C-alpha cells in the first residue's frame with residue numbers, strides 16, 4: 001500500500017463541524033464502507049455545505065484526486081471514490097535497446113489499491129507498484145496497468161507508450177569545410193557516421209585538446225601553417241569507431257612575395273595511385289634542401305598514359321595573397337632518358353589538359369618550364385587572394401623534381 005495523502009480531513013473534524021453526523025462512509029460501487037476515524041483524504045476545495053440539518057437536506061463537496069464528491073444525507077455522509085488507473089514514467093520513452101523505463105503508478109484511490117499488475121507489451125510483466133522494465137527489442141509497445149481494490153479491478157492501457165528504435169554499431173565518417181585555407185581559418189567538421197552515435201570526440205591534429213560533443217557539427221580554427229590529420233571517435237550504445245583522415249586539412253601561410261621557392265620534397269600531401277609513386281630520395285648529388293622526389297620505380301621507359309586518374313599526385317599549399325600571373329619553374333633531371341616528364345596542375349586540374357613538362361637533361365639538374373604540346377611556359381593567373389594547391393602527377397618513370405619556383409617577374413631566370 002502506498003502512503004496516504006497528506007492533506008487531511010479526519011472524521012472527527014467533520015463531525016464536529018456539522019455536529020450531527022456520527023460516521024463518514026466511503027461509498028464504493030453502492031457498497032458503503034465505514035471510513036476509519038483516522039482516515040485521511042485529499043481536499044483542495046473548501047467545504048461547500050448546504051442545509052445540514054432537518055428534513056430533506058444534503059451537501060456536495062467537490063474534491064479532486066481520489067474522491068470525486070462528498071455527499072451528505074440523513075445522518076450519514078458519503079464520499080464517492082474516484083476509481084482511476086493511471087501511470088506515468090520518469091524515463092525517456094524512446095531510445096535504442098536496451099531501454100530501461102521506470103513506471104510510476106498514479107492510480108486512485110491511493111490507499112484502497114491492493115495489487116498492481118503491469119503488462120509491458122513485450123511479454124514482460126510485474127506486480128511491483130513502480131517497476132522498472134528493460135526493453136531489449138525494437139518496436140512500439142502498449143503498456144497496461146491493472147489495479148485491484150478489495151471490491152473491484154480497473155485498468156489503463158497506453159498504446160505505443162514505449163518505442164525502441166533501431167540501434168547499430170557505428171561506422172565512423174566525417175567531412176570538413178573548408179579543407180584548405182589561409183591561416184588563421186575556421187573549419188566546420190561534420191560527423192557523417194552511420195549507426196548509433198551518442199558522443200563524438202574530435203582530435204583536430206594540431207595538438208590542441210580534443211573536443212567532446214553530442215552535436216553533429218563542431219568548428220575549429222587553425223592558426224599555424226601545416227598539414228593536419230584530424231580524427232573522430234564516435235561512441236554509441238552498440239560500440240565505438242574511429243576514423244582518421246590523413247593530411248586532410250591544409251593550413252597555408254600567406255606568401256609575402258611575388259617570387260618564392262618550394263622544395264619538392266616538402267609536399268603537403270601525396271595521393272598515391274597505380275604504377276608510379278613519388279619517393280623522396282637523396283641519391284643524386286647537388287639537390288637543394290633535404291632531397292628531391294622521384295617517380296619510382298625507375299625502369300627506364302614506363303609511361304602513364306591516363307594522367308590524372310592513374311598517376312600518383314603531389315600537392316603543395318600556396319597562400320597566394322598577391323594577385324596576378326605566376327610562372328612556374330621546375331628544377332629536375334631525367335634519370336635515364338631525356339624524355340622524362342611530369343604533369344603540372346593547379347587546384348586539382350592540369351594547367352593545360354594532358355600537356356606536360358619535359359626536356360630535362362639526363363643526370364644533370366636543370367631548370368625547365370615549357371609545356372611540350374603548347375610550347376608555352378607553365379603559368380596561371382590569380383584574380384583574388386586565397387589558398388590554392390599546386391599539383392604534380394607522375395607521367396614518366398625516373399623523373400626527379402628538386403625545387404619549384406613561382407614568380408610574377410616575367411624576366412626572372414633561376415640561378416642554377
Ligand SMILES: [Ca+2]
Nearest residue numbers: 300301397398
Ligand atoms: Ca624514364
Ligand SMILES: [Ca+2]
Nearest residue numbers: 288289291402
Ligand atoms: Ca629539394
